[in-house]
Amino acid sequence: MDLVSLNTLGLRSCAKAMTRYRTASQLPELSDICRGYPAVFVLGGGSNVVLESLLESLVIKVESTGVGVHSETDAEIIVEAHAGESWHAFVSGCVDRGWNGLENLALIPGTVGAAPVQNIGAYGVELDQRFHSLVAWDMHEARMVDMDAADCRFSYRNSFFKQAAPGRWLILKVRFQLPKQWHPSLDYPDLRRHPALQRAASSVTPRQVFDAVCEIRRQKLPDPAVLGNAGSFFKNPIVTLAQYESIKATAPEMVAYPQDGGLYKLAAGWLIDRAGWKGRRVGAVGVHERQALVLVNYGGATAHDIKRLAESIRADVMNRFGVLLEQEPVPVS
Structure with a gap:
């Protein structure tokens, strides 16, 4: 089953098996079907996932309405x-x-x-x-x-x-x-x-x-129907006061929000932009020109392409600021 149109990143991906959930009457049978597969993945709008090229999991596409x-x-x-x-x-x-x-x-x-x-x-x-x-x-x-x-x-x-x-x-x-x-x-x-x-x-x-x-x-954000993306690709990291003060000392304009317990939430987009990634393209993928938090697929990309770009960004931000960025979209194999 071709999943290119079922994930907003538009990654090339196929599922070995897929079924669609629409009504509660299907549920007992769904449980029986799932026992025959090594793994199960529930797919909604496909907006927060990074799909591997071939999924071994049974994909349940949720299509219930009301x-x-x-x-x-x-x-x-x-x-x-x-x-x-x-x-x-x-x-x-x-x-x-x-x-x-x-x-x-x-x-x-x-x-x-x-x-x-x-x-x-x-x-x-x-x-x-x-x-x-x-x-x-x-x-x-x-x-x-x-x-x-x-x-x-x-x-x-x-x-x-x-x-x-x-x-x-x-x-x-x-x-x-x-x-x-x-x-x-x-x-x-x-x-x-x-x-x-x-x-x-x-x-x-x-x-x-x-x-x-x-x-x-x-x-701020590209339309996934025009340019494949999964929205914000990284969470805003939460750091200690010491980390916050260390970065602030060299970058007074840093965007940060106080949190409970003396912690600070940093703007991941600011960190990525400051590291020089905003607007950069690497083959079929890149960082959006208006929003550094958004990784985009210019066409024909796979999960490998996105993961390689994400790891490069994470490593660079860690090297520059000592801050670990955590990925938001869920990897699915």
């Missing part, structure tokens, strides 16, 4: 979405319906089911701040499980699902806890400076925040 209200009180609404829904389309639909609180997460590629795996976040909002619960299928035990935020063990771009055995858990539905008394999250510098939001001032609406986030992302 959005609705799970429950509601005077203070909040719990919205439930099936895992195969496009994340951006889901966020856009929520704004249309007046279900507010997810607008800062607009235009992130991928599916609803993949969002809690990565604990996605952008422009001052993290998914776990809006998360209520999810329903997952345990492939090994062939049973459905409800999981709350504590069960999911969210941390920065991480969750229980990233640590669990690959292919064991199939997320079926995700629920989001959205307040009826909405307040905009505009702490992120790009949003504070956005002209439309400045003009609106205290009367800013969720739609205006949504539109501003989309505009900013489109200015």
Whole structure:
């Protein structure tokens, strides 16, 4: 099965076997099928993966759809979405319906089911701040499980699902806890400076925040349909005060954000840019000219090409700054 069109990096990749999940009636059979393969990989929108040229794993392509209200009180609404829904389309639909609180997460590629795996976040909002619960299928035990935020063990771009055995858990539905008394999250510098939001001032609406986030992302990030990419390729590293002060001494303009416990989160894009990688091309792959965090496929690249570029960047940043960059997209073989 050709997977080139099923991963946003556009890497040349094929799967030995693939099946599609659409409805819960398939689940018992899916568990039986999985026992016949050495490994299983759950594929959503393909936006956060680096696929090897040939996958030995059974690929389960998630294509379930549906959005609705799970429950509601005077203070909040719990919205439930099936895992195969496009994340951006889901966020856009929520704004249309007046279900507010997810607008800062607009235009992130991928599916609803993949969002809690990565604990996605952008422009001052993290998914776990809006998360209520999810329903997952345990492939090994062939049973459905409800999981709350504590069960999911969210941390920065991480969750229980990233640590669990690959292919064991199939997320079926995700629920989001959205307040009826909405307040905009505009702490992120790009949003504070956005002209439309400045003009609106205290009367800013969720739609205006949504539109501003989309505009900013489109200015900074390439469209995967035009230029293959997986969004941010590296996590923003968190360092000690000593590391922060050491780098700051030679680079006063360094971008950093204080964290709990006296730690600092550095901007990985700044480190990569400062190391001279922004806009550089190496064969079929390169670093995007407007956003140093984004590695791109100019056409015909494989996982080997991307991994070689990523390792060169990591080694250079480590040599210059003593900071280890961690890859965001999941390698799949």
